[in-house]
Amino acid sequence: DAGVIQSPRHEVTEMGQEVTLRCKPISGHDYLFWYRQTMMRGLELLIYFNNNVPIDDSGMPEDRFSAKMPNASFSTLKIQPSEPRDSAVYFCASSLSAEQFFGPGTRLTVL
């Protein structure tokens, strides 16, 4: 298995633009998590899904952030409009049991 796949690996955009991050979980995993990592706030859980249904989005910082999981193989995290304070590494992770497997992350820079 290729593991969790994320794209793009790096994204540089200008303030106000829409950003879409993509994730393909490990096949067969029924939980998918989106995390954000910054120096100031560490690793934060934004939202997680079970069988494509959002279970807990209490970590989503504000309405500018949205996440979808249209099928078991694909999820997106969208930021619209983006702001410089959204600059971070965004990780997607998936699990079937307790262990969460992280993707390589997307480094987002908002200028």
Add this chain to the structure above:
Amino acid sequence: GENVEQHPSTLSVQEGDSAVIKCTYSDSASNYFPWYKQELGKRPQLIIDIRSNVGEKKDQRIAVTLNKTAKHFSLHITETQPEDSAVYFCAASMDTGGGNKLTFGTGTQLKVEL
């Protein structure tokens, strides 16, 4: 909600020495405590975990201890090697078997010096 505190934030040891990282948690309902290792520029990876029905778990040079009464748990690395240099994160959650909502500590930068 859960709050996890982790100490120290940085730790420097000589190769061959032991390293200890400590975490405390606030929610007595938490019963699953994983440790993740993150090398520079890489993804976090699980290295060991413990559940509250055991007090200690070992895997080669790595061990984790849990004191549920005091709500703290620790990571012990013995005979440290340069490849152990990384950031280590503790986390806590209720173990639901799959969708564990992990709360992470702030991380410990471990540096193993030759």
